[in-house]
Amino acid sequence: MSAKRWVIKIGSALLTDDGKRLDRDIIDSLTTQIAQLLGGGIEVVLVSSGAVAAGVVRLGMSERPHDLHDLQAAAAVGQSALVRAYEDALQPKGVLSAQILLSHADILARDRYLNARATLKTLLAMGVLPIVNENDTVVTDEIRLGDNDTLAALVANLVDADALLILTDQSGLYDRNPSIDSDARLIDHASVSDASLDGMVGEGGTLGRGGMVTKLRAARLAARSGTMTVIASGKEANVIERIRSGETIGTLLHTDRRPESARKQWLASLLHAKGALILDDGAVRGVVQQGRSLLPVGVTGVEGRFDRGDLVRCLNLEGREVARGLINYPDQEARQLIGVISSDIESRIGYGGDVEMIHRDNLITVGS
Ligand SMILES: Nc1ncnc2c1ncn2[C@@H]1O[C@H](COP(=O)(O)OP(=O)(O)O)[C@@H](O)[C@H]1O
Numbered sequence: 001m002s003a004k005r006w007v008i009k010i011g012s013a014l015l016t017d018d019g020k021r022l023d024r025d026i027i028d029s030l031t032t033q034i035a036q037l038l039g040g041g042i043e044v045v046l047v048s049s050g051a052v053a054a055g056v057v058r059l060g061m062s063e064r065p066h067d068l069h070d071l072q073a074a075a076a077v078g079q080s081a082l083v084r085a086y087e088d089a090l091q092p093k094g095v096l097s098a099q100i101l102l103s104h105a106d107i108l109a110r111d112r113y114l115n116a117r118a119t120l121k122t123l124l125a126m127g128v129l130p131i132v133n134e135n136d137t138v139v140t141d142e143i144r145l146g147d148n149d150t151l152a153a154l155v156a157n158l159v160d161a162d163a164l165l166i167l168t169d170q171s172g173l174y175d176r177n178p179s180i181d182s183d184a185r186l187i188d189h190a191s192v193s194d195a196s197l198d199g200m201v202g203e204g205g206t207l208g209r210g211g212m213v214t215k216l217r218a219a220r221l222a223a224r225s226g227t228m229t230v231i232a233s234g235k236e237a238n239v240i241e242r243i244r245s246g247e248t249i250g251t252l253l254h255t256d257r258r259p260e261s262a263r264k265q266w267l268a269s270l271l272h273a274k275g276a277l278i279l280d281d282g283a284v285r286g287v288v289q290q291g292r293s294l295l296p297v298g299v300t301g302v303e304g305r306f307d308r309g310d311l312v313r314c315l316n317l318e319g320r321e322v323a324r325g326l327i328n329y330p331d332q333e334a335r336q337l338i339g340v341i342s343s344d345i346e347s348r349i350g351y352g353g354d355v356e357m358i359h360r361d362n363l364i365t366v367g368s
């Protein structure tokens with residue numbers, strides 16, 4: 001594989017030996033392989049889960065807690081153990097690492113997003129290995145990213161990675177959940193936009209968060225920066241080097257998308273929409289196929305409460321999300337503008353507002 005900049009994501013299921021403890025052998029094996037990549041001139045950002053799982057073990061809890069504050073306490077205890085385990089393993093290999101804790105709020109605010117990007121790129125230029133996790137202790141349920149597959153994809157977008165490698169406890173993506181169905185077959189490669197994949201992915205185990213659902217979603221998010229994704233088992237001998245040398249191992253989710261503009265990638269990373277607009281067929285065609293702005297005349301319904309500048313979902317007449325974007329009107333005015341032609345906007349709302357309900361620069365298409 002010719003990829004020069006990789007994001008490697010290591011999941012809790014893999015790292016914690018099924019929740020018993022931080023698995024030092026896996027950490028040693030993976031950090032040895034990462035050191036080899038770095039030695040070969042490849043830049044790497046590591047996104048590692050395991051803080052909660054490590055904290056659960058350290059605190060002597062019998063299972064992953066459900067209460068948010070217990071989870072946050074476990075993450076705080078576990079994060080330092082996690083980073084220390086990485087540092088202990090990396091130091092003898094001559095690799096310097098840096099801890100980066102990000103929350104969704106850091107991505108929502110464009111200035112913080114750009115700053116995170118600049119810091120990550122500076123660390124990479126210095127040859128340092130950034131180790132990223134979600135800043136679990138400060139996030140509440142509503143604003144959590146919640147799973148590190150998504151975080152890894154956002155980081156891949158941030159640094160314009162060529163490849164996202166998601167290492168987990170399974171050999172890759174199967175046509176059914178292999179933990180439940182022993183007849184499941186491994187998919188060695190697929191296009192990230194293949195809609196049939198959606199019917200194959202299931203939830204994860206007790207320690208991880210999202211299973212394959214979030215890994216597939218992450219691969220699609222990563223594809224926005226032209227990044228390909230490989231999902232593979234971190235327990236496979238020498239897995240990273242073998243992928244680098246082009247061996248078919250795990251599942252390769254390729255994309256033929258050209259990287260989107262930085263602004264559109266940022267828009268895609270705003271995960272939580274406030275409300276929704278229902279679009280007629282002509283508006284769906286204009287927005288999805290022709291890349292046009294959404295005008296009030298093509299809107300047939302408005303759902304939820306939102307303000308000007310909020311992210312809203314755009315649904316087709318069957319209720320399927322086809323796009324999302326930053327709206328130019330608060331929901332009360334959007335309701336008044338349903339089906340209204342541009343020349344009637346002023347008479348409806350009492351001032352000459354924007355011609356577009358959502359401008360094309362603030363719109364992204366969604367789906368496979
Ligand atoms: N189609 C599928 N192929 C492979 N694994 C699947 C599939 N559907 C669901 N899974 C589950 O996803 C799990 C991996 O996700 P998860 O537990 O979140 O791991 P991680 O901690 O590495 O993110 C597997 O152990 C498996 O139970």
Ligand SMILES: N[C@@H](CCC(=O)OP(=O)(O)O)C(=O)O
Nearest residue numbers: 012050051052147148208209
């Ligand atoms: N920030 C959390 C990550 C939780 C998570 O996404 O877990 P996983 O599905 O194993 O990648 C932690 O470090 O425990």
